[in-house]
Amino acid sequence: QCGHVYLVGAGPGDPELLTLRGARLVAGADAVVYDNLVSPLVVDLAPPEAERIYVGKKAADHTLPQDEINALLIRLAQGGRRVVRLKGGDPFIFGRGGEEMEALVTAGITVEVVPGVTAAAGIAAYAGIPLTHRDHAQSVVFATGFLKDGALELDWPMLARPAQTLVIYMGISRLAEICARLIEHGLPAGTPAAVIERGTTARQRIAVGDLESLAARVAAAGIRPPALTVVGGVVGLYPRLAWFAPGA
Amino acid sequence: QCGHVYLVGAGPGDPELLTLRGARLVAGADAVVYDNLVSPLVVDLAPPEAERIYVGKKAADHTLPQDEINALLIRLAQGGRRVVRLKGGDPFIFGRGGEEMEALVTAGITVEVVPGVTAAAGIAAYAGIPLTHRDHAQSVVFATGFLKDGALELDWPMLARPAQTLVIYMGISRLAEICARLIEHGLPAGTPAAVIERGTTARQRIAVGDLESLAARVAAAGIRPPALTVVGGVVGLYPRLAWFAPGA
Numbered sequence: 001q002c003g004h005v006y007l008v009g010a011g012p013g014d015p016e017l018l019t020l021r022g023a024r025l026v027a028g029a030d031a032v033v034y035d036n037l038v039s040p041l042v043v044d045l046a047p048p049e050a051e052r053i054y055v056g057k058k059a060a061d062h063t064l065p066q067d068e069i070n071a072l073l074i075r076l077a078q079g080g081r082r083v084v085r086l087k088g089g090d091p092f093i094f095g096r097g098g099e100e101m102e103a104l105v106t107a108g109i110t111v112e113v114v115p116g117v118t119a120a121a122g123i124a125a126y127a128g129i130p131l132t133h134r135d136h137a138q139s140v141v142f143a144t145g146f147l148k149d150g151a152l153e154l155d156w157p158m159l160a161r162p163a164q165t166l167v168i169y170m171g172i173s174r175l176a177e178i179c180a181r182l183i184e185h186g187l188p189a190g191t192p193a194a195v196i197e198r199g200t201t202a203r204q205r206i207a208v209g210d211l212e213s214l215a216a217r218v219a220a221a222g223i224r225p226p227a228l229t230v231v232g233g234v235v236g237l238y239p240r241l242a243w244f245a246p247g248a
Numbered sequence: 249q250c251g252h253v254y255l256v257g258a259g260p261g262d263p264e265l266l267t268l269r270g271a272r273l274v275a276g277a278d279a280v281v282y283d284n285l286v287s288p289l290v291v292d293l294a295p296p297e298a299e300r301i302y303v304g305k306k307a308a309d310h311t312l313p314q315d316e317i318n319a320l321l322i323r324l325a326q327g328g329r330r331v332v333r334l335k336g337g338d339p340f341i342f343g344r345g346g347e348e349m350e351a352l353v354t355a356g357i358t359v360e361v362v363p364g365v366t367a368a369a370g371i372a373a374y375a376g377i378p379l380t381h382r383d384h385a386q387s388v389v390f391a392t393g394f395l396k397d398g399a400l401e402l403d404w405p406m407l408a409r410p411a412q413t414l415v416i417y418m419g420i421s422r423l424a425e426i427c428a429r430l431i432e433h434g435l436p437a438g439t440p441a442a443v444i445e446r447g448t449t450a451r452q453r454i455a456v457g458d459l460e461s462l463a464a465r466v467a468a469a470g471i472r473p474p475a476l477t478v479v480g481g482v483v484g485l486y487p488r489l490a491w492f493a494p495g496a
Contacts, residue, residue, distance in 0.1 A: 009365075009373075016269035017363065019259070023268055090369045090379075093388065098378025098482070101489055112491055115265065115365045115373035117257075121338045125257075125363035130346025131338075132392070139391035139403065140341065141412075144380070155387065161406040164389075234346070241349055243360055 003030075003077035005104055007097050009090040009116015010034070014126070014200040015041035017117045022086075025114065030081035033073060037088030037226060039201075046084070051076075066096060070103035077109040090118040094144050094169045118142070120167040123199030123228050127206055128241030136233035137165040144169045152177060160185035165232035172227045176215035182231065183211050192235035197227040204246040208238055251278075251325035253352055255345050257338040257364015258282070262374070262448040263289035265365045270334075273362065278329035281321060285336030285474060287449075294332070299324075314344060318351035325357040338366040342392050342417050366390070368415040371447030371476050375454055376489030384481035385413040392417045400425060408433035413480035420475045424463035430479065431459050440483035445475040452494040456486055 006025045011017035018026075026032060026045040034043055036056035043052060053072065055064040064072070076083045091097030091113055104111050120142050124131050131140040141164060143154060152174050159166050160182050171178055172195060183189050189212040197205045207217040211231065218227075254273045259265035266274075274280060274293040282291050284304035291300055301320065303312040312320070324331045339345030339361055352359045368390050372379050379388040389412060391402060400422050407414050408430050419426055420443060431437050437460040445453045455465040459479065466475075 009369075011267070012363075014269070016272075017267045019265045019267055019365065020271055021262070021264035024264075090365070090373070092373050092378040092380070093369060094380050096382070098381040098485060098489070101376075101378070102485070105488055110491070111489075113373040113376070115260075115370045117267065117338070117363045117365055118369055121257075121341060121366055121369075122363045125338070125340050125361040128349075128361070130340040130349070132340070132342050132390075133346045134344070139389055139406070141387055141389040141406075142380075143387035155409055155411065158387070158389075158406050158409040158412065161403055163403065164406065237346060237350070240353055241346070241359075243358070 002109065003079060003081040003083055005073055005077050005083045005085055005109055005111045006114060007085050007087065007091045007101060007111060008114040010038040010042045010086045010088055011117040012089055012119045012122030012200045013039060013198060015039040017122055017200060018042050019114060019116060022114050022116065025084050026086070028082060029084040031076050031083045032086060033083065034086040035088050038086045042086060066099065070100055073100065073104060074107045074109060077104070088119070090116045093118045093142060119169060119199070119228055123196050124230060126200045126204060126244040127194065127196050127238060128243055129194065129230055129238050130234050131165050131167070133234050133237070138163055140165040140167065142167045142169060144171065156181050156185040160187045165230065165234050168229040170225065171229055172218065172225050175218060175229065178229070179211045179215055187211060191231060192233060193229065193231040194235045194238060195223055195227050195229050197223045199228060202246045204244065208235065250357065251327060251329040251331055253321055253325050253331045253333055253357055253359045254362060255333050255335065255339045255349060255359060256362040258286040258290045258334045258336055259365040260337055260367045260370030260448045261287060261446060263287040265370055265448060266290055267362060267364060270362050270364065273332050274334070276330060277332040279324050279331045280334060281331065282334040283336050286334045290334060314347065318348055321348065321352060322355045322357060325352070336367070338364045341366045341390060367417060367476055371444050372478060374448045374452065374492040375442065375444050375486060376491055377442065377478055377486050378482050379413050379415070381482050381485070386411055388413040388415065390415045390417060392419065404429050404433040408435045413478065413482050416477040418473065419477055420466065420473050423466060423477065426477070427459045427462055435459060439479060440481060441477065441479040442483045442486060443471055443475050443477050445471045447476060450494045452492065456483065
C-alpha cells in the first residue's frame with residue numbers, strides 16, 4: 001500500500017503562524033521531513049514515534065541535494081507512510097515545492113499541498129510594513145536573489161517600477177549590488193527600504209533606510225541571513241506602524 | 249482602560265487555513281469584526297458571548313465604507329474590548345489593513361497584526377499551480393484590478409514581463425481587457441492562464457486556457473467572483489499537479 005505526502009508550509013518562523021490544517025497533519029504524521037527554516041516547535045507537534053528527518057536547506061547550500069530529498073520522500077511514501085514535508089514559508093513560493101511535487105507525482109505518489117504564510121507576508125506583518133497600500137503600492141512582487149546558475153541576473157526593469165513593493169527573498173549577501181542596480185534602473189535613491197533578520201521570531205531585527213543607505217546600515221548593524229529585503233514607499237510607514245517587540 | 253485590536257488574516261477560504269495564532273485570538277475575542285470573504289466557521293470560533301459584526305466588503309462595493317469600519321474598530325477598542333478584525337487572506341496584501349492600522353494608531357489604539365495565507369498562495373496551492381518554479385518563474389507579482397478611481401490603470405509593462413507569474417486579485421469583470429492588454433504589451437497569446445473561483449473551498453472551480461482563450465472559457469463555464477486570475481508558464485503544470493477535488 002502506497003503512502004501519501006503532504007507538502008506543508010510551516011510559515012515564516014513564529015510557530016504560531018502554522019495553519020490549523022498543517023498542525024493537524026504534523027500531529028498525525030508517520031514521518032516529518034523538514035528544512036532548517038522550520039521552527040523546532042512545529043516539528044515537535046509530531047507524535048513521539050514519528051520519524052524526524054532534517055534535510056536542512058540553506059539558500060544555495062543544501063545539506064541534502066534536491067534529488068536526494070525527492071528520492072527520500074518517494075521512498076518514505078512507498079513504504080506506506082503518511083509523510084509530512086515541512087517547508088519554511090509557503091511551499092509554492094521559492095520553496096521548490098513545485099519541483100518536489102512533480103517528482104512525487106511522476107513516481108505515482110499522491111500529494112496534497114497545504115499553503116503557509118509566505119515569508120514576505122509574515123515578516124512584513126510583524127515589521128509593521130503593509131505590502132500594498134492605496135497611497136504607495138498597487139502591486140507587490142516577490143523575487144529571489146538566486147538563479148539557476150548562481151548569478152544575480154534579475155529582471156531589473158521590472159523590479160525597479162514605481163508604485164509597487166518589492167520583496168527580495170534571501171538576497172542579503174548581494175544587497176549593495178541590488179540597491180545599486182535598482183537605482184540604476186530608475187528607482188529614486190531615496191526610496192525607503194528595509195532588511196529584516198529572522199522576522200516574526202524572538203530574534204527579529206530590522207535595519208531601515210533607503211536604497212542609498214541600506215547596505216551600510218545592514219553592515220553596521222551586523223544583520224545576517226536569514227533576512228528579507230523590502231523596498232518601496234510602504235517601508236516609510238514602518239516608524240508609525242511597528243508594533244512587534246521581540247523578547248518583550 | 250483601552251482595548252486592543254488584532255488585525256487577523258483569516259486565509260483564502262478553507263477555515264483550516266487559519267493560523268494557530270489567529271484561531272486562539274478569535275477564541276478569546278470580545279468582539280469580532282469580519283468581511284464577507286471570511287468563512288463562517290472561522291467567525292464561529294469566537295466565544296458565544298462575543299459580539300459579531302459583519303462589515304461585508306465586496307471589492308469595490310463596500311457594505312460599510314472604510315471610514316465607518318475604522319470608526320467602529322476605534323469605538324470598540326476604546327470600550328476596553330479585545331477586538332479581532334478578521335480579513336480574508338492576509339491583512340497587508342490588498343486588505344487595506346495598512347489603512348485600518350494607521351487610523352487605529354492615530355487614535356491611540358494598540359494593534360497587532362497576524363498575517364494569513366494570502367489568496368494567491370492558498371488558491372494556487374489548492375489548484376496545483378506553483379507560483380514560482382525554476383523552469384518558469386523567478387518572481388511572482390500580485391496586482392489588483394481596482395485602483396483608487398476605479399479605472400483599470402495598471403502598470404502593464406511590468407505585468408507583461410516574461411519569466412514571472414502574475415496573480416490578479418479580483419480582476420475577473422475586466423478579464424478580456426486584462427488579457428488583451430497583456431498580449432499588447434508583449435506576453436505571447438499562448439501564455440497559460442487560469443481563473444479560479446472560490447479557491448480552497450468545496451465550491452472551487454477552475455477555467456484554464458491561455459491569454460487568447462481564457463475569457464471565453466470563463467464565460468462559458470459561468471465562473472463568477474470571487475475569483476483569482478493566474479498568468480504564466482507555471483499554469484501549464486496544472487494538469488499534472490492538480491490534486492484537490494472539491495466535494496469529493
